[in-house]
Ligand SMILES: O=P(O)(O)OC[C@H]1O[C@](O)(CO)[C@@H](O)[C@@H]1O
């Protein structure tokens with residue numbers, strides 16, 4: 001006779017603690033039901049992890065599911081699990097029917113991540129119950145303090161529950177109480193309790209594992225041989241004794257008047273299920289936890305090996321009620337030995353939650369990796385070549401992030417991931433892409449198209465302009481739609497140049513400002529409103545050529561209403577400017593330019609899912625990049641040097657503001673370096689972290705070789721390959737996530753910009769003075785040469801003079817650039833019109849600095865960079881050497897309705913910025929060019945070359 005089958009005669013049901021797709025599909029479960037009388041199946045996260053993570057039998061189902069559409073990793077897993085559970089339930093259904101609902105159950109566990117979350121557990125259990133949709137399902141809920149009220153609620157709903165991670169007799173009483181109370185509620189609400197089933201899964205072997213270890217420690221320390229013997233006699237006894245005593249409670253709890261009332265209505269007792277019955281200690285019988293716990297109305301769920309062993313050599317006897325007094329004595333002896341079973345069982349619950357969460361991390365990691373494989377090029381590739389040291393640091397941090405659930409906490413808006421300030425209020429970017437109202441954008445785009453505009457101009461700064469600029473630079477003009485431009489300057493020449501580029505009467509302007517209070521967009525909007533009014537005449541027509549994108553209630557919204565703007569799009573106040581590109585601040589310009597927002601968002605969401613809360617850090621590309629960037633920064637490799645390929649050349653300018661404004665503060669941070677040409681390893685110091693981003697079609701062997709050389713020279717190199725420019729949104733999100741993660745590593749709040757304000761205040765003081773007196777306060781140069789007037793504060797002047805600065809420009813430049821050392825960066829800050837010629841001029845100068853001084857360089861234009869890297873220059877590490885470049889404007893431009901012209905605003909911005917730099921003791925020199933911009937830049941270039949040679 002088969003001993004497994006014989007258990008039936010002792011009133012005990014055997015369930016199988018195992019599940020896998022092929023096992024069910026091939027009929028193995030059915031076979032066990034027939035030969036062994038198996039009457040149920042239990043699963044848990046470790047079981048699914050083994051099934052899915054260590055085999056390829058789920059690859060095809062994952063592929064099939066993804067063919068119907070991409071989805072989050074947790075949903076993907078849940079779909080697989082639900083299918084498996086349904087299949088198992090169907091195989092067991094004849095058992096369930098034959099036993100009239102007394103047995104034949106399959107258990108599916110709620111996510112272990114919810115073990116401390118009552119509401120989350122209830123919601124997930126209800127969803128699983130509905131999705132599996134099988135009468136013979138039991139949803140598994142842990143017996144944690146948060147799980148207990150969930151159990152009561154679920155039973156009260158009429159949902160069958162398997163209570164898992166139950167170790168202690170005391171907690172068992174609460175579990176039974178939750179069941180009884182739940183049933184009473186259900187019955188009171190008119191429910192038929194005969195459909196509700198429950199088991200209390202009392203864990204066994206894990207108790208012995210811990211108790212035996214503590215006993216061993218005590219045995220080793222005991223001197224008295226009889227004490228050693230007494231302690232040794234307890235080994236392998238405690239778990240069984242604990243279970244036996246709990247069973248006595250069961251008998252008491254499910255009898256008597258309270259129970260009889262429920263039973264009269266058809267309620268079934270909550271059976272005790274012996275779980276964790278695979279023997280862990282090789283010295284014990286492999287069927288120990290079956291043989292010693294045989295008794296009526298109980299279940300033993302066993303792993304396949306234990307089932308085989310018991311079939312082979314299991315011995316049957318009614319053991320559960322044998323020697324109950326002896327069991328009590330074992331527990332007393334244990335207590336007397338100074339080992340607290342209460343403490344052990346309490347720890348085991350926590351440990352059990354952790355073990356299942358660890359298994360879930362592995363499981364989700366495996367599903368994430370399979371998803372990535374199936375989706376292939378639909379998710380942009382990222383490869384990190386970090387070298388030994390940084391690589392190890394990232395691996396260590398990855399594990400810390402996993403163990404402390406940081407990515408899930410980040411998505412749950414837990415500010416303790418950062419500094420615990422108000423970071424939780426700034427996380428709207430996490431789900432703004434998913435929330436985008438695609439239909440509205442499509443409708444809006446149709447209307448724009450109908451207007452047959454020739455041009456669209458975004459007027460904004462920083463986060464409100466740099467995202468749209470990448471779109472404008474990256475995507476070819478779409479037929480029937482206006483050409484997209486971006487203006488983010490107060491330079492009169494640049495404002496005029498924009499005006500010259502467009503057909504003013506046939507242009508739509510997108511005034512973009514979250515706060516509505518930013519100086520530049522306000523000046524630009526007033527200017528262009530006036531120009532359009534002159535061109536088209538009526539105020540109604542003028543207003544209809546303007547669109548506002550702004551946060552609700554801003555001054556811009558009020559102005560837009562007054563002036564009858566064609567449309568006002570609201571931003572989301574929980575998103576900071578630099579994180580706003582996937583919100584209306586990027587999507588309105590995109591739709592205006594005829595970019596298909598639906599498809600753009602669809603591609604983006606693939607990366608959002610890859611960086612999701614359910615993708616553990618090691619498989620999460622945003623987290624990986626962020627950890628690498630942050631940890632590199634801590635090691636002094638804080639110059640995040642971005643190479644963007646030709647097709648996405650402007651991406652770096654957007655990433656620059658994101659990284660700099662987010663991380664550069666409190667003397668810490670990352671300094672992004674965008675637009676430097678890629679050179680040979682010898683020109684770079686050990687302060688670099690390289691990120692190369694290109695599209696698949698732009699593979700360039702020479703460029704690749706140079707990157708490989710950097711890698712060989714020991715520099716960390718990240719390579720990102722986009723399938724095409726259509727995947728731009730993926731990169732926006734990847735970098736947003738990475739920057740947030742890097743901020744956590746650096747220990748700063750990545751969502752504020754404390755130092756931008758300082759320059760704004762100075763600027764306001766200067767423009768206020770101008771409004772009063774009609775001139776900016778006078779200032780005296782430290783030296784005046786034929787080509788330029790030089791300005792700086794006393795401390796800088798003294799230092800530069802001491803370093804050899806005298807009467808000519810070259811000597812000042814030599815002294816100033818000579819102050820840049822290993823680990824520093826030199827930033828050229830030009831408050832001049834930004835165009836092809838000036839960009840090339842600054843590029844030439846920075847390249848020479850890079851080649852001669854081997855320091856990182858930046859070439860920035862004001863006031864644009866004030867809303868970007870400016871934060872880090874002032875608030876980040878004191879490693880910048882700044883060369884501000886100004887000149888008198890060839891021709892100024894008035895701003896309607898105010899005294900200060902564009903030229904005056906820009907001059908005040910330059911001075912405000914410079915004053916803050918010097919006040920903070922930064923190394924800064926201002927060169928005010930004479931004789932026109934072109935001539936001045938040539939002279940500066942010549943002096944700089946001389947200074948560097
Ligand atoms: O959208 P707003 O409010 O005009 O701000 C523009 C930019 O100015 C800043 O607030 C500060 O530079 C940025 O963060 C922001 O993107």
Ligand SMILES: O=C[C@H](O)[C@H](O)COP(=O)(O)O
Pocket residue numbers: 017042043044046164201205206275276277278301
């Ligand atoms: O429901 C079953 C339990 O999850 C399982 O028996 C735990 O067993 P283990 O302690 O061997 O992991």
